[in-house]
Amino acid sequence: MADQNETHASLAAEEPPLSGDVAALRAEMADLTEVVTDMHKRTKHLQRTLSFLTRQTRAIPAHVQAVQQLLTRFPPRAPLPDVGGWAMDPGSLLWMVDHVARKQAGLVVECGSGTSTVWLARAVQESGGHLVTLEHSEEYLAATRAQLEAHDVADVVDLRHAPLVPTTTERGEYTWYGVDTTGLDGIDLLLVDGPPGTTGPLARYPAMPTFADSLADGAVVVVDDVSRADERDMVEHWLAEQPRLRRAQKLGLNTEVLAFG
Numbered sequence: 318m319a320d321q322n323e324t325h326a327s328l329a330a331e332e333p334p335l336s337g338d339v340a341a342l343r344a345e346m347a348d349l350t351e352v353v354t355d356m357h358k359r360t361k362h363l364q365r366t367l368s369f370l371t372r373q374t375r376a377i378p379a380h381v382q383a384v385q386q387l388l389t390r391f392p393p394r395a396p397l398p399d400v401g402g403w404a405m406d407p408g409s410l411l412w413m414v415d416h417v418a419r420k421q422a423g424l425v426v427e428c429g430s431g432t433s434t435v436w437l438a439r440a441v442q443e444s445g446g447h448l449v450t451l452e453h454s455e456e457y458l459a460a461t462r463a464q465l466e467a468h469d470v471a472d473v474v475d476l477r478h479a480p481l482v483p484t485t486t487e488r489g490e491y492t493w494y495g496v497d498t499t500g501l502d503g504i505d506l507l508l509v510d511g512p513p514g515t516t517g518p519l520a521r522y523p524a525m526p527t528f529a530d531s532l533a534d535g536a537v538v539v540v541d542d543v544s545r546a547d548e549r550d551m552v553e554h555w556l557a558e559q560p561r562l563r564r565a566q567k568l569g570l571n572t573e574v575l576a577f578g
């Protein structure tokens with residue numbers, strides 16, 4: 318009897334109390350839940366990346382076709398600046414040069430210079446129109462100017478250096494091109510592709526408050542980078558604020574055309 322009691326006592330001493338087990342299990346469960354939640358987040362991120370890459374890959378034949386059409390329409394006079402990436406997609410460039418030709422656009426205004434400046438310049442040179450381009454960066458202003466000269470279109474482009482300055486709109490404060498827009502009336506095509514999104518939230522929102530009163534009846538507003546949430550939100554704000562503006566067409570994965578009038 319004495320032996321039995323001793324055995325029970327020693328077993329009880331070896332086993333931790335039940336409440337200790339539960340606490341340890343709870344802690345382990347919490348750790349596991351954290352791991353599973355993290356894996357779930359990573360899987361979702363990978364799925365989104367894969368779906369983005371799939372859509373990009375499927376778009377390659379359309380890009381190739383658009384480049385072929387651009388080159389046929391405007392044989393290059395010098396090495397061409399890049400398309401895609403930081404610059405617009407070839408399909409969107411093709412749509413714009415075709416629009417300028419079909420509508421015989423007189424005044425085109427572009428926010429953010431680069432590859433599109435060269436193609437739009439070729440289009441307005443042919444249509445007898447005029448391109449006004451706003452660029453905040455001195456470095457890229459110089460690069461775009463060199464491209465325009467190399468492609469023999471500098472004379473149809475009013476390339477303006479417009480450093481970003483604080484700007485007040487009805488939605489609040491932004492930074493926007495510090496430029497005098499007097500005289501920019503009757504815009505047939507407004508391209509909104511600058512300033513870069515890194516310059517602030519809803520960086521391109523002021524484009525519509527700035528130019529709404531200068532758009533011609535039947536004008537189009539081409540908005541690039543609509544694969545980004547900021548540019549999609551910006552379009553929603555514009556549509557809510559401008560009753561004369563409506564969605565017209567999506568160009569590829571990254572560009573949207575709005576119609577005015």
Ligand SMILES: C[S@@+](CC[C@H](N)C(=O)[O-])C[C@H]1O[C@@H](n2cnc3c(N)ncnc32)[C@H](O)[C@@H]1O
Nearest residue numbers: 403404405429430431432433454457510511513
């Ligand atoms: C979204 S990019 C687009 C510029 C232009 N609309 C295009 O499609 O080529 C906007 C800004 O990128 C900058 N940029 C211009 N040329 C560039 C280049 N070669 N590499 C990187 N950024 C450039 C300029 O400051 C420009 O305002």
